[in-house]
Amino acid sequence: MKSAFWPGLLSCLMVSPTRRGDEGRAFRRGLHLLVVGCLMCVQAVGVQAEDGYDLWLRYAPAAPATAEHYRSRTTQLVMPAPSATLAAAHAELRRGVAGLTGQAPDPAVAVTRDGAVVAGTAASSPVVAGLRLDTRALGAEGYLIGSVRVGGHAATVIAANTDVGVLYGSFHFLRLLQTGQTIDALDVRESPRVKLRVLNHWDNLDGYVERGYAGASIWDWHTLPDYLDPRYTDYARANASLGINGTVLNNVNANALSLTPMYLDKTRALASVFRPYGIRVYLSARFSAPMEIGGLQTADPLDPAVRRWWKDKADEIYRLIPDFGGFLVKANSEGQPGPQDYGRSHIDGANMLAEALAPHGGTVMWRAFVYSHEEPEDRAKQAYTEFVPHDGKFRDNVLVQVKNGPVDFQPREPFHPLFGAMPRTPLMLELQITKEYLGFATHLVYLGPLYEEVLAADTHARGTGSTVRKVIDGTLEGHALTGMAGVANIGADRQWSGSHFDQANWYVYGRLAWNPSLTARGIADEWVRMTFSDDDRVVAPVVEMMMGSRQAAVDYMTPLGLHHLMGRGHHYGPGPWVQGGPRADWTSVYYHHADLQGIGFDRSATGSNAVAQYFPPVARQFGDVERVPEEFLLWFHHVPWDHPMASGRPLWDELVMRYARGVAYVSGMRSTWDGLAPHVDAPRHAQVAAFLGIQQKEAQWWRDASIAYFQTFARRPLPEGQLPPLHPLAYYEALQFPHAPGDGR
Template sequence: MTIMQKLRRPSLIAAALAALAGQAAAEDGYDLWLRYAPEGVAEGVSAPKGLAFACEAPGMLLETAADELSRGMGDLFGEDLMRLDAPAPGALLLASENCSDRFAGELPAEAAVGTEGYVLRAAEGGGALIAARGDAGVLYGAFSLLRRIASGEEMAGLDVTERPGTQLRVLNHWDNLDRTVERGYAGFSLWDWHKLPDYKDPRYTDYARANASIGINGTVLTNVNADATVLTAPYIEKVAALAEVFRPYGLKVYLTARFSAPVEIGGLKTADPLDPEVRAFWSEKADEIYGALPDFGGFLVKANSEGQPGPQDYGRSHAEGANMLAEAVAPHGGVVMWRAFVYAAEEPEDRVKQAYTEFTPLDGQFADNVLVQVKNGPLDFQPREPFHPLFGAMPETPLMLELQITKEYLGFATHLAYLGPLWKEVLAADTYAKGEGSPVRVVVDGSLHDYPLTGMAGVSNIGTDRNWSGSIFDQANWYAFGRLAWNPGASAEAIAKEWLALTFSAGEEFQRTALDMMMGSREAVTDYMTPLGLTHLMATGHHYGPGPWVDDLGRADWTPYYYHRATEEAVGFDRTGSGSDAASQYADPLEERFSDVGTTPEELLLWFHRLPWDHEMESGRTLWEELVVHYDRGVAEVEEMQQQWASLVGKIDEERYEQTADFLAIQRDEAQWWRDASLAYWQSVNGLDLPAGAEPPEHSLEYYQALSFPNAPGH
């Protein structure tokens, strides 16, 4: 990389200007976890004595790997990493199946690393080998080596073999062509469509680099509430320009396909997936796209959900709709990711049952290059839900797990909520699809049902804010998604610790305190928003703040009241056999466990059961008293995070410290708001006094109901 190329990076420009001014560069979060801070290096670890390829003509991805190693080692050790003409003692050696002419050793077996995995091995004189079958594996291995050094690992005896646990590790951007972002809390869309294809913002390169560093290999550029305009020739040219930037980092581009595009941009009178002219339209459109970018990944589709067009408009099934698109991209090696987030235009008996009801009869009917993309829970990215019952229930259809990185229901950008524990809760949940020991993780990685395609998708929280994610700690969720998509069995705590070391500091006191904050943060949010299995209590539309009282929208399942059904006598949604029977969608023994109030986990109690306010809990308290305890605990947990963060003043840079402190203050105030507004509403319904010692809400229920936020972000 030339000096001018390096100086195009905004972070390096800032560093250069600060250095000229004789002061340290501000830490504004732009560099994410790729700071390569020398203070994190373990004692005794020294710089490699150069870098060599195992062939004379390395490919594009290997060159990217070498550039990253040169940049990283230079930052970590303050020494330039020389390119060597041949392997030498103490140097780094990069080798792949396409680049091994000079390599005397053996490449890793494909069974061990697949097409994207790698080996890292200590070599003579303090050097290291980064070897893979495919060039992408060498790139991921390079980032892995730098991550290990930067986070303080010892390099003596290095011997690592890794392969990704899923094939498609994809970000879903809910970005609109006007640069607004649905459920986006970090500014506008990165994609400046008006200036593309002629101007490629240097930030696009930094975006691709950040994704490659955590193993993400695909990006869906556009909103699932799709606009067919992106499939027209001018926009295909713009998409191709982005793909050109992303390609050196192994990042494939995908697009959302609006099902009605044949009508809207194709001049047809129908979008019926069995109509020959419609099939021809999509085949020709796929040829056009692949002609502009041959490595196009394929389509993501939201159909017959929330008013989006789809095959059911023509009396066809999801499988028939997906297979039409799959037929169009199959000759080019493309895939179709068909979302299972559906609910009918007619109000259902229980919205959380619909995806299972619609999709399980179609098991085995989808084309080989189709994945059904399923949210972690059956409702909608809530602070806590049971795992989605589709996992384990479709053995003949690859299921791709969809997670929401952006915190639509967990406090937007300002609430500290590390989502690693939430996602691990889902991945570890036992589906009992083949008896005990069948967790969601082995459904998603394909090993339970021998899926030919596997993947995980993360709904992006990335925007034009300098820190990319709206807050520094929201970066951890982007990072955790990538690391869990690579290894669904990884520890959420280990990932958080790694992220803290790379992003802030590997100092023991900082690590201990900040890690404790992160690991308890999601539970705090659940306590002050949706305790004991209550769900979807957020205000309507923008989902900012509490709105459990809302019950007057166009259809009941858009309202919070639908999900709690509180009356003077009881609260909760009966999903047992005496109610909607959603519990029966889970395999035995889960159906029995969730149907029995005595065996249902308390954190899901009101999800599955409608209970009287005086129901006795495990603690001996009544349900009402227990709810108050949880609300109070949620506020107290945020106050504890404030105190913990205050103890770290001076341990990191001032700018990121102050922003986090300010955001924690917002979170504390809003946790109190959630607690007070919720309790005021529940009391208006049940007529019960607060338990002794509990503080009354600061304001009346009418005060909280009158609050309005017409310009809340992300809506």
């Protein structure tokens, strides 16, 4: 376009002198405006704004000295690409290096000068084979990145046992460049600690995303399989850059139509896009599908016709998609059909599906998020009660998928007591990336500290050090089949996740699924450098904002162990007064038990005794009101309003101060972000600033509404210096939000 524009403009300038009088003057004035406008456009191109679409794969130009240094270390790319996966890695390396240094490495068949990058497997690359590298410990997905000499020339090698390992190594190499790391003496060896690293999309076939806050589903089922949106490839690139190797395409509240031939062909098309990036597709299976699309009269898992139907369905799927991953199942939970409808057990249902998938190498991910039709004594106990008796009875291709906490993705929960309690059954940790209970997409809440907190929690199943991390990576009990699942926050919004900072939660999930021992802070530092700037003037304050943001949300929403206080159904905003309806355990009053004497759910030995589901050292700590960590005080105990806290304040005053602390933190984030305006592109800075404004307003709403409600029980004045709520309680109780996004259907 540039080469066509400038000659055309020059030709106009050459013609203009032939114009005479008013016509000529008018022409020249118009031409002057055209030139000025064009120059403004050219200037704008030089400072292109960003919209977030590129995520952490921006490959923004490095500082001049850094770019020159990296150019000298990436002069050639010696990488045969006989497979689609190696071709993807080859393209990514050239794209990334070109963006960062201004010059793509020259493709070459041999190393002929210093600075070559050699990539491949011993099978795909004669140069890699000639290096005789020891890759035995890397496994099927691991890789090494090393500084070597080839034919007397300094080079960098990215080697693996498989093509997908080379792809993962290529992304790691680019991450080093993006974060300004030295690459002069590399000796990196990485392998994933967890086998299945999967996203769960709660996407419906009509494009609606349950608990989604980033627009409609990215899967356009209407145009599939004939049109493959380029966005699908970018989705695969982003996931491969993190090592995510599986995706469940449809909602756990599944529609049986997903298993019909028409939709399986659409799934086949998506699988073809994802395959080069090492990503296998999975489907949520509706347990009653044999009745709804198979014409059977029952879905009883012990019925021979039902078992035959599932085997035939599995065979049909694998004929279309040979690397199909398997099924995710939500059964006998929130009204979903399941084996208990026929007097059968979770074992019967999961093993029936596992039997159908086993000949093809498929996996069943059977969710432990269950609660009975009858109102339980304590919903937090339900999963443990139902699943522990089945330990060791699941087939070896079944993973029991367990949420991080025993209730439902709350801002803070203790770790789920199932972790460590089923030593003969591999458990798959389920985390929520989308922020159903944490302010949707408009609140800046970095979930890395939440994930790290649960992974580091000590179950004491085999003594001190028996962390959840060791349970889910298989090292505690020696399981080979391991997994982590993340409920995706991805939608059709241009920036993918509904807000720029919510991209960080996708990123941190993927990095921790690859290696659960990484730190939330270290991952945040990577993400900021890759997403916004490698300038420490940006990185340091933004990382600090992120690291405190989750605690701030806990403070202004559910401090001191309170939980499930959100609005009914949509979970938007405060609703501690919610009561009534079809189930008591869908209300707030069920969980906080506030009365004139105090507040909190008694799960100690004098209450529901949920503490007994933990191993004795944990149970003793959680069950003792004097020893329980204050962040879980009201989760496990009903405590008097005047109970003395570690701060020296009584409980009521401490509760109010925690709410205020959360609001103050958001105010501080706004100030910090405002100060970064010169260092962040204007469009992204403006959206984040606007969302922080929303967050501060809603944090204040949470604080005021909660205090107004709980003060009716505490009947105590606010601590000195604390202002009363802006409105009376009746105002907050009357607020309605029938069109809040993401509610279940």
